[in-house]
Amino acid sequence: MTPATSSLTFIRQVAVFDGRRPQPVQDVLIDGPVIAAVGTDLVAPAGATVLDGTGRTLLPGLIDAHTHTTDTAQLRQALVFGITTELDMGGAPDTARRMRAAADERDDLADVRVATTGATAPGGHPCQLVELGMLEPFPTVAGPDDAEAFVAARVAEGADHLKIFIEDGTAIGKPLPLMSPETLLALIRAAHDRGLRTVAHTLTRTAARQAIASGIDGLAHAPADGTSDQALIEAAAENGVFVVPTLTTLTGMTATPAEYELAEDPRLRPYADPQWLADLEKIRAIAPEQRVGPVGVDPRHAADAAVRMFRLGVPLLAGTDGTSGHGHPTTHGISYHGELALLVAAGLTPAEALTAATAAPADAFALTDRGRIAPGLRADLLLVDGDPTQDITALRDITALWRRGARVERSAHLATQTQE
Template sequence: MVRPERTLLAAGALLVTLISTPAIAAETAPETLFTDVRVYDGKGDSLSAPTSVLVRGNLVAEIGDDATAGADAAVIDGGGRTLMPGLIDAHWHTMLIRQTPEQMLFGDIGLINLLAGAEATATLMRGFTTVRDLGGPSFGLKQAIDSGVVPGPRIWPSGAIISVTSGHGDFRPLSDLPRDSSKPLSRVEDLGGAMIADSPDEVRQRAREQLMLGASQIKLTAGGGVASPHSPIDVSTFTPEELGAAVEAASNWGTYVTVHAYTSAAVRRAIDAGVKVIEHGQLIDEDTAKYMAEKGIWLSAQPITHEFFGGMFPPGSDQDQKAAEVMEGTDRLYKLAKKYNLKLAFGTDVLFSEAMARQQGRMLVSLKQWFTPAEILRQATSTNAELLQLSGLRSPYKGKLGVVEEGAFADLLLVDGDPLANIDLLADAERNLLIIMKDGRIYKNTLSE
């Protein structure tokens, strides 16, 4: 029997989001020629000399002074400004940002979808043309975006977070315990936000379900978390056999498992089970950072600092204390990542806060405490794009992202200035991103005004 809540969630993302966002018409032309632009290609340390970039369809077709367009092309004079790849957030939650925890647990399904559609458009308008969704029922929203129903970023979806009983992702009230086959799924499970699994067979089944729904990678919570009510931050959750079952299911589909984990114990257990990507990692020790480097493991880190995450929870609460511990570890984590040259991705991990989501660009810019502007731009463009390709044939978009080069997807930003000289430009997308193009379509163009 199909649950009506699940049906509404999928249908709502396709249909209800039509009225959730202001109309943003995408400008389309057979070709778009950018002239007099200085290109940041997503990989280097400098801008090109003034040049031209031709977009044909949804791809970058030519780069150079001899790039020529047909008579029907739209021609944009960049005025010496910077043309760069669209930004990528490697840890985002498309369905879980504007709703509150109470709305997630008790709210109207239609409202949840309306909020997600509106936030998807806002995300794109901040210059983030691609996100890797690390938990939530984003499949319908992704379909709506891809089919042009609502403007938004490309989505690499994980589907439901897979958690153990009492783990990060288990938001059930204690009155739901003990759980047995006679009890229905919890509200969060019913919505596809998280799934509880307590054996290798259950983990394997839940992973396969997400792959069947369209997941491009599988997300597990291998250790305790901050926001979850029953999950001490020091605990390791899944057993090696359970982690291995998820890895097996994912690898059979040609993709990978990423895990939420803060501590050295949780990280090492996951790596030894075949996990390829660690989310967070703020509490790892130096030996574990070195171990990650030796094994070629990706670290998907976020600037979890007091600037952005302070004051989220009631002072003195258990969650507030856990948040303080994680924030304390962020500086050490980035320094270890630099020391051991870890494969480092950028993400933000915003949950339940539209106000914090608006700081997405500022969170990227805040990395200047540890990295040069060129290193920051690489993280959020070509490096994040490299991480996305771990999904192999499960990647939902077949082409190059995170770079400005011939044959790459035309996901482009025209910046009013040089972000290599002034990375702070990316903190204010409304003012400094003059053009936002995704898949060859222009969704913002203030030059035309």
């Protein structure tokens, strides 16, 4: 489906969450790929499809601020659960370009922005996944003199932002090489000179401190190896970073991942990827210490740090670290609803969690055409029964969905999502 198939749609008397706060009941007009008008007592144009918004809430399409996307089936899975944009945080350049090109052409996929190859030291994370045959070999950064050429190569690959790994091995239980502080500074400077935002993989407090002090734009995970002291929380606020807690992937390595509850929710299960449901049953039988993923961290520490940062003004972005396979239960689409529930359980109000899912990631990554509901913006929209600003799980009850103004038929979407 392409934008050319879009048409006029008029949503009458619907509660609106505009990306920042709930608004009174309003009318909304979609004209082609954009939101044409928002207001009270609007008149439906002749020929428009009219939808009754009574008892429903209209929101911006959701943005997953941390994924790893390798095929179009994952972008379909994301979209069917209301995620209209994914922010990919690293992968093979050819795959990244192919995913972004497909999303540019098709409205039956979530849009995607890509990081391509992440920056790490020789032998640093995730080089161990190359040894296991889970990743293809990729270039690394030996020192500060390599930074300019490395970033230039990422720009040539088509990267929209730069991912930097600061991982000493805590999360996998064995020491890993780290880049020097001088190399980290040189990478961030080179990326900023080329207009790229920088995001650091940091699971520990030490790594988070180093990233913040070096001028990073955002943390791809909240520090989770212990309770963060107040100095770290204040440093994040003072230096203007954002944080993506990724609570669902941290809890995904525990004995009772949030995904089990998601898989049983009747609002979600009919649209879940059948292969993921089958894989989840296999994962149940794997002991937590044998699963691939964080083992030296605790999601409760990440939740505490993220919420404390948020209360001091740090933008909090909802992201899952969604992937698939390798004994990992976190996946595209359905897991995002678990992330939002975990953010609310950690202390955010439902409305704050919705901002973390819409306007906050759009602002953090300069996606100025989405993440809010206002005239002239992209018609990436989600209509749900109930009021998710009061009950975050109401977001699971999707009644209509638009991507770039094109209506997404969820049932047909599901029927084809595993065929690619």
